[in-house]
Amino acid sequence: xxxxxxxxxxxxxxxxxxxxxxxxxxxxxxxxxxxxxxxxxxxxxxxxxxxxxxxxxxxxxxxxxxxxxxxxxxxxxxxxxxxxxxxxxxxxxxxxxxxxxxxxxxxxxxxxxxxxxxxxx
Numbered sequence: 154x155x156x157x158x159x160x161x162x163x164x165x166x167x168x169x170x171x172x173x174x175x176x177x178x179x180x181x182x183x184x185x186x187x188x189x190x191x192x193x194x195x196x197x198x199x200x201x202x203x204x205x206x207x208x209x210x211x212x213x214x215x216x217x218x219x220x221x222x223x224x225x226x227x228x229x230x231x232x233x234x235x236x237x238x239x240x241x242x243x244x245x246x247x248x249x250x251x252x253x254x255x256x257x258x259x260x261x262x263x264x265x266x267x268x269x270x271x272x273x274x
Contacts, residue, residue, distance in 0.1 A: 162192050171195065175253075178202040180233065189255075190247040199255040205270035206248065207240035 165173070175196050177185030182204025189196040212234050219227045259268045 162188070162195060165192075165195060172197045174198040174200070176200040176202075177204065179204055183207065186248070186251065187244065189251045189253060190244075193250050193252045196251070196253040199251065199253045200258070201255065202258045203260045203264050203266050203271070205266060206244040207237050208270060209240065210237050212237055 165171075172195055175185045175188060175198070177183070177200070179202075182201040183206070185199060186201055186204070186206065189199050215230045215234055219230075257271050259271045260266070261268065
């Protein structure tokens with residue numbers, strides 16, 4: 154079995170996607186902009202919804218088990234919280250490597266994301 158990760162563009166290869174529009178929401182938005190930073194020649198257009206590059210944020214330790222049924226892989230919560238607490242500075246530094254026209258959509262006052270974080274320098 155081949156494991157796919159952010160370090161690999163194998164999923165795009167699997168579907169024979171040379172250049173494509175990449176859309177991401179929430180954590181998928183983070184994956185989308187990281188992919189576009191790493192492989193800018195593969196992304197024709199980029200749409201990010203309510204997801205800035207991570208900034209240092211104070212979050213409590215998540216419990217080992219979910220509080221109830223969740224529609225995602227709970228095993229990823231702790232690594233994600235770790236990255237949100239101590240994000241890789243290259244995520245912001247490498248934003249200029251994204252060459253695709255990019256649409257960033259914010260959810261406004263109902264969002265848990267501070268909307269000023271969506272406005273990158």
